[in-house]
Each structure stands twice: as structure tokens, then as C-alpha cells.
Amino acid sequence: MTAVIERPEIRDTGLLRQSMVIVRRNLIHIKRMPEMLMDVTIQPVMFVMLFAFVFGGSIQTGSPAGYREWLLGGIMGQTIAFASFVVAVGLTADIEKGIVDRMRSLPINPAAVLVGRSISSLLHSSIGIIVMSLTGLVIGWRIRGSVFDAVLAYVLLLMWGFAMIWVGILVGSKMRSVEAVNGVMFTTMFPITFLANTFAPTENMPKALRWLAEWNPISALVQAVRELWGNTPPVASDAALPLQHPVLTTFIWTIGITLVIAPLAIRTFRRRTQD
Amino acid sequence: MTSPPAIEADNLVKHFGETVAVDGVSFSVPEGTVLGMLGPNGAGKTTTVRMMTTLTTPTSGTARVAGHDVIREPGAVRRSMGLTGQAATVDELLTGRENLRLIGGLYGLSSKYIARASDDLLERFSLTEAGNRIVKTYSGGMRRRLDLAVSLIATPPVLFLDEPTTGLDPRSRVELWDVLRELVRDGTTLLLTTQYLEEADQLADRIVVIDKGSVIAEGTPLQLKDQSGKAAVVVTVSNVADLPAAEKLLRSQVAEVHIDEASRQLTAAANGLADMTRIASVFADSAIELDDLGLKRPSLDDVFLHLTGHRAEDAEETPDEELVP
Numbered sequence: 001m002t003a004v005i006e007r008p009e010i011r012d013t014g015l016l017r018q019s020m021v022i023v024r025r026n027l028i029h030i031k032r033m034p035e036m037l038m039d040v041t042i043q044p045v046m047f048v049m050l051f052a053f054v055f056g057g058s059i060q061t062g063s064p065a066g067y068r069e070w071l072l073g074g075i076m077g078q079t080i081a082f083a084s085f086v087v088a089v090g091l092t093a094d095i096e097k098g099i100v101d102r103m104r105s106l107p108i109n110p111a112a113v114l115v116g117r118s119i120s121s122l123l124h125s126s127i128g129i130i131v132m133s134l135t136g137l138v139i140g141w142r143i144r145g146s147v148f149d150a151v152l153a154y155v156l157l158l159m160w161g162f163a164m165i166w167v168g169i170l171v172g173s174k175m176r177s178v179e180a181v182n183g184v185m186f187t188t189m190f191p192i193t194f195l196a197n198t199f200a201p202t203e204n205m206p207k208a209l210r211w212l213a214e215w216n217p218i219s220a221l222v223q224a225v226r227e228l229w230g231n232t233p234p235v236a237s238d239a240a241l242p243l244q245h246p247v248l249t250t251f252i253w254t255i256g257i258t259l260v261i262a263p264l265a266i267r268t269f270r271r272r273t274q275d
Numbered sequence: 276m277t278s279p280p281a282i283e284a285d286n287l288v289k290h291f292g293e294t295v296a297v298d299g300v301s302f303s304v305p306e307g308t309v310l311g312m313l314g315p316n317g318a319g320k321t322t323t324v325r326m327m328t329t330l331t332t333p334t335s336g337t338a339r340v341a342g343h344d345v346i347r348e349p350g351a352v353r354r355s356m357g358l359t360g361q362a363a364t365v366d367e368l369l370t371g372r373e374n375l376r377l378i379g380g381l382y383g384l385s386s387k388y389i390a391r392a393s394d395d396l397l398e399r400f401s402l403t404e405a406g407n408r409i410v411k412t413y414s415g416g417m418r419r420r421l422d423l424a425v426s427l428i429a430t431p432p433v434l435f436l437d438e439p440t441t442g443l444d445p446r447s448r449v450e451l452w453d454v455l456r457e458l459v460r461d462g463t464t465l466l467l468t469t470q471y472l473e474e475a476d477q478l479a480d481r482i483v484v485i486d487k488g489s490v491i492a493e494g495t496p497l498q499l500k501d502q503s504g505k506a507a508v509v510v511t512v513s514n515v516a517d518l519p520a521a522e523k524l525l526r527s528q529v530a531e532v533h534i535d536e537a538s539r540q541l542t543a544a545a546n547g548l549a550d551m552t553r554i555a556s557v558f559a560d561s562a563i564e565l566d567d568l569g570l571k572r573p574s575l576d577d578v579f580l581h582l583t584g585h586r587a588e589d590a591e592e593t594p595d596e597e598l599v600p
Contacts, residue, residue: 008429103381105329
């Protein structure tokens with residue numbers, strides 16, 4: 001009675017291949033909507049220009065080559081911190097539209113949904129890092145340290161981006177809509193990335209604010225890449241402890257954030273999608 | 276046909292905190308048949324489907340799909356079924372073909388196979404011309420058809436459809452029904468949830484009626500209609516003037532008669548075919564001229580009303596007394 005139908009062979013291609021299928025889909029999204037890249041292209045370039053030319057003249061830094069060179073590490077830190085934003089928006093949109101459910105109903109490693117999203121977000125942020133580096137070169141930023149130090153600075157940025165992915169997954173799984181993600185991320189990420197040494201030196205801030213800014217994890221990251229690229233001398237001796245050892249502190253922060261947030265993020269994602 | 280059921284639910288229960296969404300649902304679907312799960316919004320249909328398709332873990336109870344336990348062998352279940360969710364979960368920024376390739380790729384199918392199967396599916400769902408267009412430009416009906424096509428890329432033997440035609444215009448709905456009938460003819464086992472009684476009537480071999488998380492009735496569409504037992508004989512007289520005489524004649528046979536002058540119709544509650552033949556012979560012996568005489572079985576809508584005390588479609592929007600002026 002039942003006709004014989006050809007059933008294809010379903011192969012378990014493993015987490016990596018499955019994640020790459022999802023990455024490819026996310027890349028097609030960028031191809032179809034290039035404006036999705038504005039946050040890592042036009043926006044940071046605009047920030048560089050605004051700060052370098054509007055405020056730049058009035059901000060004194062210890063950088064041998066002036067404010068513009070000093071600024072670049074700050075913008076890099078801000079751009080990579082916003083990686084969390086990118087992940088959260090993408091994830092919430094996929095959950096909302098039922099895409100995540102559809103993928104979870106397939107015979108794939110459930111982690112592929114998150115890994116695929118994370119890899120595309122890191123690619124996304126890497127574009128920002130490249131654009132920033134090129135913009136920097138145009139306005140006078142140079143790498144003045146050793147090759148090893150320069151590479152280490154880029155590695156720190158990517159590690160930071162990796163830690164931010166978990167924050168993004170946590171926020172993306174918690175929020176019910178893309179609008180909510182936008183609201184939460186704008187009201188938290190902007191103050192956090194500004195209340196730091198990103199755009200202005202901390203020395204001239206009021207005492208309490210300075211203390212906050214210097215303990216802000218982003219300040220350690222920014223100070224680390226500036227030092228490694230030879231864009232700034234080490235901080236004054238009265239600066240907070242994290243800034244005295246920025247590279248080590250950044251390692252500790254990225255590992256710490258990942259260790260604490262990742263399990264939380266995975267649990268929240270599971271709760272959100274399994275019920 | 277002695278093969279084990281393709282889908283089996285065994286006392287499925289799901290709690291969300293204090294709320295009991297599904298409260299002990301059991302049913303089984305023989306291979307190659309269609310089960311319609313009928314119920315109003317919020318009855319627990321989607322939650323049941325989510326448990327059967329491994330998306331949600333049951334609080335208690337279990338289910339088997341193609342012989343695999345949804346809790347112990349979720350991987351095997353996912354390999355043997357396709358799911359089309361309530362919203363058309365296709366990717367708007369991808370073309371129809373890219374959507375098929377995405378899901379085919381996740382199944383680990385070869386590129387060659389995906390290309391060939393995509394051609395077939397697009398053709399079958401009348402999407403060949405739209406295949407290379409971005410889904411954003413598709414109509415609602417096209418999205419639904421693509422959604423279904425995507426669920427079929429790996430030719431699963433079991434298919435779950437959660438309200439497949441909600442929000443579609445009547446024509447698209449009928450078109451989708453045709454495609455589903457074709458699938459069943461080819462041997463696919465189907466479980467579909469619906470709020471539309473007509474849809475269950477049209478497609479399902481068996482129906483389970485769900486209300487407030489429990490199965491309140493089960494059977495073939497015909498059995499369910501008989502169960503509510505309110506068949507009626509409808510007599511249409513040729514001349515309005517004959518109505519009183521016809522009423523008198525009917526009352527001699529049955530207790531309850533309803534008259535509608537505008538349509539020249541008399542409706543009498545009847546117990547089935549036997550009542551109808553008796554009434555027919557009485558009228559044949561009389562001088563009253565008739566346009567029509569027939570047995571009207573209750574619709575599934577009547578059944579639902581009979582079973583639950585409220586209508587299926589407006590179960591959500593009718594807060595009982597408030598609507599009474």
C-alpha cells in the first residue's frame with residue numbers, strides 16, 4: 001500500500017561542520033544586508049574621526065605621537081566590547097523567529113547553534129579590528145613595539161571578544177525581543193565603555209570616577225594593547241593596580257568572565273529554548 | 276498492517292511552574308495515517324508537539340516516534356521526523372533554495388543530493404520560479420509551502436505540522452491540503468494540529484480533541500460526529516403554504532421540530548437513518564410537495580460545542596457572560 005520512497009543518508013558531520021553551515025548562513029545575511037556591518041565599519045570610523053578631530057585638540061595624553069595614536073586602542077576596546085551586542089541581537093532574532101527551534105529539531109549537535117553564532121560574531125568583530133587598524137594607519141597610528149607584542153595585543157582583543165560572546169548569549173537568551181536587547185545593551189555598554197580610559201586619560205577624572213574607570217576591565221584591555229603597540233608609556237605609579245599590570249589583568253578578566261558567564265549563559269539558553 | 280505505530284504518546288504531562296499545560300495526553304498514530312489534533316488556542320497542542328519533537332522535555336510520561344523514545348533517543352527521533360512549526364520558520368534573508376541547502380547541510384546530506392531534492396521539492400510546491408528569490412518577497416502561502424518543503428529535504432517518514440494553515444487565505448489552504456494528501460499517499464505519517472474543524476475533517480483519519488491539556492474525545496471524524504448524536508432530518512417544502520401541514524405531520528413522528536419560513540425548511544431532531552426513512556415514507560403518502568429531504572449529520576463544530584460547552588474557534592475570545600448584552 002505504501003509506496004517505496006528514496007530516503008537519503010543522514011550523516012552526522014560533527015559540531016564543526018554543522019557550525020560552519022550556520023556560519024555560512026550568517027555570512028549570506030551580511031551579503032544581503034551589508035548595513036549589518038555598520039557597527040564595525042562606519043560607526044567606529046566615525047568615532048575615531050569625531051574624537052580625533054573634535055575633542056582631540058583639547059585632550060592631553062602621554063602618548064609620544066599624540067592623541068590620535070593614543071585613541072586607537074580605546075576605540076578597538078570599545079568595538080570588541082560591542083561583540084556581545086552583535087551576538088545578543090543575532091541570537092534573540094533567531095529565537096524569536098523560531099529558527100533556533102527548527103535547528104534544534106534537526107539531528108545536529110545542539111551546541112552548533114551557539115558555536116555557529118559565536119564564530120560569525122568573532123568574524124564580524126574581526127572586520128571591525130581590521131577596519132580600525134587601517135583607519136588608524138591613515139590618521140597616524142603606528143605599531144611601535146615588537147612583532148610579538150603587536151600580535152599579543154591582537155590576541156588579547158580576540159580573547160576579549162570571546163569572553164564578550166558569552167555575555168551576548170546570556171543577554172540574548174534572557175531578552176524577549178531585539179528591541180529589548182537594543183535597550184539593555186545601549187544603556188549598559190555605552191557607559192561601561194566610556195567610563196574607562198578609552199577616550200580620555202583617567203588622571204583628570206574626579207577621584208571616585210577615576211577609581212571606577214581604572215578598575216573597569218575595559219581599561220586594562222585598552223592599556224594593554226596601547227602598551228604592547230608602543231602607543232603609551234606605562235601608567236603613573238598612583239594608578240590603580242590593574243593598570244600597573246594590564247596584560248596579566250586582561251588575561252585574568254577574560255578567563256574569569258568566561259568561566260563565570262559561560263555556564264550561566266548556557267543554562268539560560270537551555271531554559272529559554274527547552275521550555 | 277501489524278507494524279508498530281509511527282507515533283505514540285504515553286501519558287504526556289508538562290508543567291510550566293504552577294501551570295499545567297498538558298495533563299496526561301496519550302494517543303497513537305499507525306504508519307501512513309493522519310492524526311488531527313484539534314483544540315482551541317492554549318489547549319496544549321503546541322506543547323504536546325514540542326515534547327514529541329524533542330524540543331521540550333516532558334515533566335512525566337513519554338513518547339515514541341518511529342519506535343524511538345523521545346527522552347532516551349532524541350537523536351534517533353530527530354533523524355526520523357520533520358517539523359513545521361507554527362510560524363513559518365524559514366530564513367527571510369535567504370532564497371528558497373538557500374533555505375533548503377541550509378537545512379540539508381545540517382542534515383549532512385551531500386550537495387549533489389540537496390541540489391536534486393531541492394529541484395524536486397520546489398517543483399512539487401510550485402516554487403520553481405521563486406526558488407532563487409529572497410524569502411522576504413514571498414507571500415504567506417509561499418512561505419508555508421517553502422517551510423514544508425524544507426521539512427521534507429531529508430524525506431522523513433514522520434511529519435509534525437503545528438497549525439500548518441493558520442493565517443492562510445482559503446485558496447492557499449486548499450492548495451496546502453492537496454500537498455499534504457499527496458505526502459500521505461506516498462507513505463508519510465502525519466500529525467497535524469489545527470484549530471479548524473474543517474481541516475481535521477478534510478485530512479485526518481483519526482482525530483483527538485484536546486481541551487485544557489487533556490484529550491476529551493478521540494475517534495474518526497464520523498465517530499465523533501455520531502458521538503454527539505444530534506443528527507437531524509431537514510425537510511424543504513415546495514410551497515410556504517404547506518408549512519403548517521408539514522409541521523403537523525412531522526410532530527406525529529418526532530418531538531422536536533424547528534421551522535424556518537424563509538428557507539421553507541423544517542428541521543427535526545432524529546436518531547439517524549431509520550428516523551429519516553420513516554419520515555420520508557410518511558411524506559410520500561401525503562399530498563405535500565417537497566423540494567428536498569435529507570439527513571444532516573452534526574459538523575465537527577457541533578461536536579466541539581457538545582464536548583466542551585464552547586465553540587472551537589472563539590474559545591479564546593469569548594469570556595462567557597461579558598458578551599451577553
